[in-house]
Structures are given as C-alpha cells and as structure tokens.
Amino acid sequence: DGGITQSPKYLFRKEGQNVTLSCEQNLNHDAMYWYRQDPGQGLRLIYYSQIVNDFQKGDIAEGYSVSREKKESFPLTVTSAQKNPTAFYLCASSIEVGGPYEQYFGPGTRLTVT
C-alpha cells in the first residue's frame, strides 16, 4: 500500500528540548510539506520541499528546521526556540508543488510540550 507514515502518533516533551517528527512516503512524490494545525485554525505551512536537498520556508518556519536527504523522507525538528510547540503536525506529499496535483496526508503527530 502506498502512502505516508508519520511517527509517533503522540509525542510528549519537556520545554526546552528539541524533538524530531518523522515523515516517510512511498508514493515516489517529489514534493513534501509540513503543516501545523491548532484548534479552530486551518493548516499553516511550516516548510516544503520540491526536490531532494532543497526546501523552502513556509508561513511559520521560525523555531522549526527540516532536512530532505532522501526523496521519501522529510523529518521536522521542533526546536526549543519555538514559543508554542504544542499542536497537531501534518506531513503531506504531492507529485509536484502547486498545479492540479493534490496533496496526500499522513495521519499526523500530536505533540504536547509541558
């Protein structure tokens, strides 16, 4: 089955710790994305990547970092610089950025920082 996997489903961390969220896809898609979702708000784009070894900041990149060393993997690190990291994080992929290409989403990781 092709799709996107995110792990873990739930993640708990203490304030001041960096944490890395995993995202893997086996759809052979070039583009990958990270979104943050807060209650009552839509999706906010954190970072996206059009090809391996290249990525661009989205609307709320401060306090986050990413890497794209392999086509199928796009991990997100939430650093201690992120002021309010508790949220639901969604990873997605698409054939290309933009155009008629829909995004496919993973099941999400709910991060709680205390």
Add this chain to the structure above:
Amino acid sequence: AQSVTQLGSHVSVSEGALVLLRCNYSSSVPPYLFWYVQYPNQGLQLLLKYTSAATLVKGINGFEAEFKKSETSFHLTKPSAHMSDAAEYFCAVSDYSSASKIIFGSGTRLSIRP
C-alpha cells in the same frame, strides 16, 4: 495571489438533510480547486478536485461541488447527510504555476443532528 474563504466555521444539519458548505476563491489565473475532509485526530483526505474539465465535480462519499466562475465559488454539497459525514472540511486552491502552493481555507466543521 490566491486565497480561499470558507463561509461558516460550523454548520449543523439534520440527518437526511442537504449539506451545503460554502467556499469562495480569489485567483488572478484559472484555479485548481480542492475539497478535503478531516476526521478527528486524522490527516486530510481528498474528497474531490476541479481541474478545468467539467464544472460539476463528483467526489467520494456522495459529495459533489460546482465550479462557478462568475461567482468565484466552489461550494460542496451532498443531498442527504449521514452521521458519518460529521468532520472538518477544507476548501483549497492552487494554480498552474509550479511555484504555487496549495492554499487552504480555515475549515468548516460539519455536525449532523440525529
């Protein structure tokens, strides 16, 4: 620049009633339009998309949407609501530019009354 507005953050209908979720877009070029559904604590799933073929687009789970250029709208409908339709629905827009990302609306939460 594209944008999308979803009218009504919360819509409640009775089981068996018509579902109508409203979406208006803004785009300087012909758009591609999408509707996604999100069940609690899950990722988003594509319901349907418009890519400039037929203006009436049929999707999964009995949903359909009609592209109306004159009204810059892409409203989502379903003739008869089921309890299983209770979820969050997102409208999204992109355009032909490869550098253009999908822009998501803020979402509409659909509740179904027994």
